[in-house]
Amino acid sequence: MKYYFAPMEGITGYIYRNAHRKYFKDIDVYFTPFIVPTQHRVFSSREKNDFLPEHNQGLEVIPQILTNKWEDFVWAAGELKQYGYQEVNLNLGCPSATVVSKGKGSGFIGEPDKLDHFLEEIFAALDIKISIKTRIGKDHPDEFSHLMEIFNKYPLSELIIHPRVQKDFYRNEPNLLVFKEALISSKNPLCYNGNLSVTREYETFIRDFPSIDRVMMGRGLIVNPGLAGDFKRGDKPDKKRLKAFHDEVLSGYVEIISGDRNVLFKMKELWAYMIQIFLEGDKHAKKIRKSQNLLDYKNAVESLFEELELKWNIL
Ligand SMILES: Cc1cc2nc3c(=O)[nH]c(=O)nc-3n(C[C@H](O)[C@H](O)[C@H](O)COP(=O)(O)O)c2cc1C
Known part of the structure; x- marks a missing residue:
């Protein structure tokens, strides 16, 4: 395939x-x-x-x-x-x-x-x-x-x-x-x-x-x-790999897009999808959506990765 x-x-x-x-x-x-x-x-x-x-x-x-x-x-x-x-x-x-x-x-x-x-x-x-x-x-x-x-x-x-x-x-x-x-x-x-x-x-x-x-x-x-x-193999990513991937996308956007607002717009669009693999992500998703600058955004993402479980680790 x-x-x-x-x-x-x-x-x-x-x-x-x-x-x-x-x-x-x-x-x-x-x-x-x-x-x-x-x-x-x-x-x-x-x-x-x-x-x-x-x-x-x-x-x-x-x-x-x-x-x-x-x-x-x-x-x-x-x-x-x-x-x-x-x-x-x-x-x-x-x-x-x-x-x-x-x-x-x-x-x-x-x-x-x-x-x-x-x-x-x-x-x-x-x-x-x-x-x-x-x-x-x-x-x-x-x-x-x-x-x-x-x-x-x-x-x-x-x-x-x-x-x-x-x-x-x-x-x-x-x-x-x-x-x-x-x-x-x-x-x-x-x-x-x-x-x-x-x-x-x-x-x-x-x-x-x-x-x-x-x-x-x-x-x-x-x-x-x-x-x-x-x-292919039933291989589900862990949080470490997902976080590293997220950080890579973020730093790529920071490099080419000027202004926190525009970078955050792109990242928030991604989170509308990515949040779905976390259990009970509503509160953290809201914090990400509300973040107005990169520092707030990064803090919100850090705490999400620290505090939330991936759905497939529980099921
Ligand atoms: C936000 C968004 C942007 C898309 N942009 C394109 C595009 O540029 N070209 C295209 O052929 N399809 C585009 N699509 C359609 C997707 O390529 C795909 O056909 C659609 O999401 C159905 O597949 P999925 O159920 O696996 O998501 C877009 C879909 C979404 C939701």
Whole structure:
């Protein structure tokens, strides 16, 4: 089984990815949060810093592109190839209103003819591997069989399916029935993504889909950065490793982000997930949320690691 770290905008940038790689070795491929090429033909400095090879040493990284203009995709993929990337990923999943209203992300799968034309152009123009990360429809799962006919026309390096529709956002259960049909109809290799957050869910999934050889995890990995090691070997990280990982992420952000407030914003977003592996974390989570400067924040985190137990040490 290959384990992919899902792209997560605002969270899985290069600081996070490098810290993760240092303390948790089980991820085969990291995907960058989406890059949005524009007609100005420049990447933002945030985007560029994220994909620069010197910021991704020793990591297997696939940059993800979000656009519905084939010319912009071709430009961005061509640039990324110059930086040494051999594969890029197209985002057909982002459900956010601002993206969808522009016909991008999961908005793009609501316009299948336009998508087909886009794919025709990019596959004709590019000499680089292209994968797709998609939802199963904009409004309804019934849309997926037609989308699959389109995907099947092109030699994707893989099709990553997050079996929800745009309107689900991240709610509701992934539609495994549609995924099962995709397994039969896809001419391209498939990767599954969605709600693989604990061993029980993973074991049920691999029992039900024994032919799948790659899975992508997002939120579950932010909650428990050691999730892939747990899936592989039942290896659950201890507090020492989690703390060292946390400290590495924090010092990375302190180095590149100016101002406590902005650093704390990033760290607090992480804690919204990480707190879930601690028993009875409410009081400590509140202290972290309320911290206004780095000193308060560090004290709150120190006392959390000292005082709280990890859920799996008790169960
Ligand atoms: C905060 C957040 C940011 C995300 N950013 C991206 C993104 O940049 N590109 C993308 O394809 N998916 C993005 N996703 C979706 C995830 O990659 C993944 O498909 C989703 O979380 C479902 O997988 P999970 O149940 O394992 O979390 C994002 C999800 C969240 C919650």
